Amino acid sequence: DIKGFAFDLDGVIADTARFHGEAWHQTADEVGTTWTPELAEGLKGISRMASLQMILDAGDHANDFSQADKEALAEKKNHNYQQLISTLTEDDILPGMKDFIQSAKAAGYTMSVASASKNAPMILDHLGLTEYFVGIVDPATLTKGKPDPEIFVRAAEVLHLDPENVIGLEDSAAGIASINGAGETSLAIGNADVLSGADLNFESTSEVTLANIEAKMQ
Ligand code: B16
Ligand code: MG
Numbered sequence: 001d002i003k004g005f006a007f008d009l010d011g012v013i014a015d016t017a018r019f020h021g022e023a024w025h026q027t028a029d030e031v032g033t034t035w036t037p038e039l040a041e042g043l044k045g046i047s048r049m050a051s052l053q054m055i056l057d058a059g060d061h062a063n064d065f066s067q068a069d070k071e072a073l074a075e076k077k078n079h080n081y082q083q084l085i086s087t088l089t090e091d092d093i094l095p096g097m098k099d100f101i102q103s104a105k106a107a108g109y110t111m112s113v114a115s116a117s118k119n120a121p122m123i124l125d126h127l128g129l130t131e132y133f134v135g136i137v138d139p140a141t142l143t144k145g146k147p148d149p150e151i152f153v154r155a156a157e158v159l160h161l162d163p164e165n166v167i168g169l170e171d172s173a174a175g176i177a178s179i180n181g182a183g184e185t186s187l188a189i190g191n192a193d194v195l196s197g198a199d200l201n202f203e204s205t206s207e208v209t210l211a212n213i214e215a216k217m218q
Helices: 017-031 037-043 048-058 067-085 097-106 120-127 150-159 173-182 210-217
Strands: 004-007 110-113 166-170 185-189 200-202
Touching (some): 004 150, 017 037, 017 067, 037 048, 048 067, 067 120, 097 210, 150 166, 150 173, 166 173, 173 185
Parallel strands (some): 004 110, 166 185, 185 200
16 A cells, blocks of 8 residues: 655646756757757656757757766756746645645655756755655766666655555656656656556646545555
């Protein structure tokens, strides 16, 4: 039975996926890569440097950039992203997620965060949610990013639970693959066609409640 939840952050708890998209769109324009909805979707959950590489690979100029250029581009993107998220407040929690987190805590579930974002602790502070989580996996300590299972394996360790007792929540295909690889139950939020590998599918965060999860697990 389920005893805990491992949450992705961007696109699950906070409406920040659009800010990542906006900042990466600027990078794509700068390096001459055409920005498409497919590229935007594929970047979700992918680490900063791997995201940049995907943007370069999608254009014709992938080989024009040195390692130093890439680091500067990633740094600039993060600067732009941090500007965009500097005004985040509790109002930017996605619909229903505060209620879900509070009711899960009240019902005795433990919760951790499995975000690829190095900005996750700051964002949780802005949203006033830090206290609900027993821990946040530090993505700087990972050897591989999503879709590798490592981050969700670590999120279960933070909870002191076996993976089979954990539900992982994700909005990205890379994240669902990571949860499945870790041996947890995967709960996808978003387009069920894009996230078809998940055990449980929800259209939007507002549908994620303990009762709805129980109903889908039957
Ligand atoms: P940062 P998640 C991911 O967060 C985002 O989905 C992805 O777009 C971003 O590139 C990645 O974090 C790294 O973020 O540049 O802030 O370290 O969805 O895993 O919570
Ligand atoms: Mg996400």
